[in-house]
Amino acid sequence: MPTSPAPLAPLDQLPIRGLTSGDLTACADLSEDRGWPREEHKWNLLLTAGMGYGIDDPAGKGLIAACVVTSYGPGLAAIGMVLVAERYARRGVGRRLMRHVLAEAGDTPLTLHATPNGKPLYEQLGFVETGRAEMxxxxxxPTEPAPGIPTRPATAEDLQAILRLDTEIFGLDRTPMITRLPAFADELRVAEEDGEITGFAAAWPNMDTHVIGPLIARDTATAQSLVASLAAATDRPLRTDIDVRHTSLLTWLKANGLDSIAFNAVMVRSLPGLPGDWTRRFAPLTVAAG
Structure with a gap:
């Protein structure tokens, strides 16, 4: 007689494992399962620069849950790409994965961008809203032109100055992520005045769009000039996530053809707010990594 298959383990006992770049296709499949773009390019960056966590489907059908944590040392880590397969939604899988990530993080403060659907779970896990971002x-x-502040393509010689400026404004050293920008992005530009770099921005490919991020600039005029110069270098639609406190930049972007798509809550755990200088931090590299 044929043997009956072994009973599947309860969901709260399924093992959680680390993910690597070898799981790229499975992560993209999971994104697609939830109606998100596959975003292989972004997944590859996050899996190589950060730490991925996943739960395998006990039926052998890929991943049923995944997320990625990007560490910026003991001062902060960012959680992103928290996904649960539709067939396992609302069954506690996401909560189990998040509790595991929180345990792994220990005393490290955490941040994430929460959709309206995900926000209640994160609040239950101790996250509090500290701001909002508008996609x-x-x-x-270019209906309303940029101020015309000079920008140029970044060179290898600019990297140390970019890193210094980023650390000053982001508030923490994210060298492992920023040094990947030249290979990850299609365009990386700097604004410069009197030999000093006053801002930088990247445009990286994501499906049929170019995402602008990070966007670091001395002021709104510099941010506008960087965006305009990146836009001139692509024929794709643009997408970016702007801190809602930068109302002048958002108004200018909308006047120049970009529409509001969604709002996310910027949330933190175990710290009162994000470090750094928000007045010069206009957009993250990606909401998944801060």
Whole structure:
């Protein structure tokens, strides 16, 4: 007689394992399962620069849950790409994965961008809202021109100055992530005045769009000039996530063809707010990594 298959383990006992770049296709499949873009390019960055966690489907059908944690040392880590397969939604799998990540993080403060659907779970896990980001997307049409502050393509010689400026404004050293930008992004530009770099921004490919991020700049005028110069180098629609406190930049982007798509809550755990200088931090590299 044929043997009956062994009973599947309860969901709260399924093992959680580390993910690597070898899990890229499974992560993209999971994104697609939830109606998200596959975003292989972004997944590859996050899995190589950060630490991925996943739960395998006991039926052997890929991943049923995943997330990625990007560490910036003992001062902060960012959680992103928290996904649960539709067939396992609302069964406690996401909570189990998050509790595991929190335990692994220990005393390290955490941040994440929460959708309206995910926010209640994160609040139950001790996260509090500290700000909001507005996603805007569309074809950039320069109806209202940028101020004309000079920008140029970044060179290898600019890297140390970019790292110094980023650490000053982000508030923590994220060298392992920023040094990947030249290979990850299609365009990386700097603004410069009197030989000093006053801002930088990247445009990286994501499906049929170019995402602008990070966007670090001395002021709104510099941020506008960087965005305009990146837009001039692509024929794809743009997308970016702007801190809602930067109202002048958001108004200018919308006047130039970008539409509001969604709002996310910026949340933190175990710290009162994000480090650094928000007045010069306009957009994250990606909401998944801060």
């Amino acid at each position: 805007v997307s569309g074809r950039f049409t």
